[in-house]
Amino acid sequence: MKKVIKAICLTANKGVKVQDVPKPEKAEQGHLIIKMEACGINAGDTAFIGGAFPKGSIPISQYDIGGVSGVGTVIAIGEGVPEEYKGKKVTVYRSLKFSENIIGTWCEYAHLHYLHCAILPDINMEDYSGSLVNIITPYAFLKQILEEGHKGIICTAGNSATGIAMLGICIANNFPIISIARTEDAKKELEVLGVKNIVVQTDSDFKQQLKESAQRLSATAVFDGVGGEILNQIIDVLPFNSTIYSYGYLGGKTPLTFHASILMKGITIKGFGNFRTKTVQNQQHLEKALKDIAEIIEMPHFKTKAGKKFSFEDINDALVFSSPIGEKAVLYPCTIQ
16 A cells, blocks of 8 residues: 655645655655755745646646645655755755655655756754745846857846845856845845845935946846836936846836837846746756755855745635735645644
8 A cells, every 4th residue: 555645736726735745765766865954935836826827837746746846855766866965954845846746845755857946054944934936037047148148237126035036146257236225224134144235215315325336336237026116217327239138027016118219228028937948957067056056055145034834724814924024934744733
């Protein structure tokens, strides 16, 4: 009789439920079995449950198990997996590699390709329960814009988890970045993290500050996680030949509006997703990325801002958890005391 484990699975009506699924017993070629410790809930998780991603666009799990992020300990490795993964703590993001053998991550024991995982040093695993998605995105972004000839970044959602990770990636690579903060308090948070160039959205001369900083640093790559709300403010002061890479819409559904004369400045607007980058699409590039990330992951910029803890049985409460300071709900396979 097969052993079973607890897992949070998707339902037909775009919901979730806890149920028993078969426990992975053997690590397939290129894969790991991971005893899951904690799973941070990111925006992509709720979008996935709600059916926001077209079928076949991202890897799925056997048994329709939810979740893409988490941390755990490797208890078995399959053929072809580098020995360095054996017995290690790892942070995972299961959307990086397609495989028919995926099990997890919202389960007691996950079965993932090793290219879903970055090895953690001997640190508190829970601090990285939702981190890898926020690290691989700016890592892949920097690689792409360097190839496209950009020399500096403007990050609109400077205090978001991805914005802070972008700052960390730029510091680690000595690459110029201008972080946009919404308030003076947000500015102080970023200053502690080593930001050198910051503009505050509520300052009376915000646009002039941004214009001058962008010209000085040749910052023509805009990493935008807000949408129309901020872009409407800044698009007319961006340097010539800037490219806006749209990644998220924290600002809600405010439409982007601008005068057609802006197009004379050679400004380009396009979407950005880490799935489509060479970093993720090319196996050798992805393997190098995960090794590079493992070397810098102890930087404070890459920690998950953990909020309330939830057991699997409380998944529906976890999915509606919100925090005014950007903390994430964190799921635990065990019962929370």
